[in-house]
Amino acid sequence: MSEPVLYIVATPIGNLGDLSPRAQEVLAVADLIAAEDTRHTGRLLAHFNIKAPMISVHDHNERQRADLVIRHLQQGEQIALVSDAGTPLISDPGFFLVRAVRDAGFRVSPVPGSCAFIAALSASGLPSDRFLFEGFLPPKSGARKQRLEALKDQLPTLVFYESTHRILASLEDMGAVFGDDRYAVVARELTKTFETIRGGELKELLEWMSADPNQQKGEFVVLVHGAVEKVAVEIDPEVRRILQLLGEELPPKKAAALAEKITGVKKSKLYQALIGQGGG
Incomplete structure (x- = not known):
């Protein structure tokens, strides 16, 4: 009897050449493939000439399927979980199933690959x-x-x-x-x-x-891009006045660039002050 394990298998997000050799091997020897959409996964398996029984595991039946998957694991079977594309559980179903399998004492093993x-x-x-x-x-x-x-x-x-x-x-x-x-x-x-x-x-x-x-x-x-981190920016009051006047008429980047030409202060420093991230 083989070691029971649930494999989490990443599949291509577009280019079929991105299915790794290890993923192909796991899918080929799996006793059962749990797929988000069996029709979609069926086309992937056919491309690689992989024949394995499948069951659907999606948002609407995941809790019920968890019991079935655990029964298969109790019989010593190896199961592969796949989503329609990419890494399972990443904005896709599978969390409840993986938690249930782990709580039942069975091993869960990732087979890494594509993730959009x-x-x-x-x-x-x-x-x-x-x-x-x-x-x-x-x-x-x-x-x-x-x-x-x-x-x-x-x-x-x-x-x-x-x-x-x-x-x-x-x-x-x-x-x-x-x-x-x-x-x-x-x-x-x-x-x-x-x-x-x-x-x-x-x-x-x-x-x-x-x-x-x-x-x-x-x-x-x-x-x-994340927000600009707040930092203390020391600006001369007269420079700040010019910067604020320009900022009322121009986008921040253009205002900072023009203020640099007028005042000689570096544009990056003026930009930080203008968007309200600095003090002084």
Whole structure:
């Protein structure tokens, strides 16, 4: 009898070549594959000529399926859990199942691989030493803005998933809450034929995407630069007066650049003072 274990197997987010050799081996020898959508996973298995029995495990049946999975483990079987794409449990079902299996005393072992937000973060050019993964925002604007308000002062890079139908509305709400000039990156259709990764201020990204319906299609990761850390900025009162006058007429970056030419004070220091992060 083989050792009973539940494998958490990451599958490709687009390019089938990203399924690792180890993942292929685990899926090929599994006694049972628990899939979010058996039809979707069936196409993946057929591509690799893998034949294994499957059961569905999704948001609506996960608690019931946990008992069935545990019974299979009690018989010494090896089971692989997969989602439709990427790493299971990351904005996908599986938490209850994994907890139940661990509580029942069985081993749970990850088989790492693709993850959309990690792939996007690695290619974004945004700070990656600290990040906050939020997954999908609420579908309605009011609740979405409320959640964004709770995040606007967070220092780490913010990472979101978004769908075709809400990408424009989400970018618009992000601009309204974070400020149109907050830098962000949109990663679309990662590893697929029409992969696109574009960075810019939120206002620029919204204008670019609004002008091109093709860029509104697919699966999205939106990464937003964290808030500027509050630091003490010593500014001469006369310089501050000039800066404030310019700030009333111009965007912060342009006001700071012009104030640098007038006063000789470094633009970065003026920008920090202008956006209200400094004192003095």
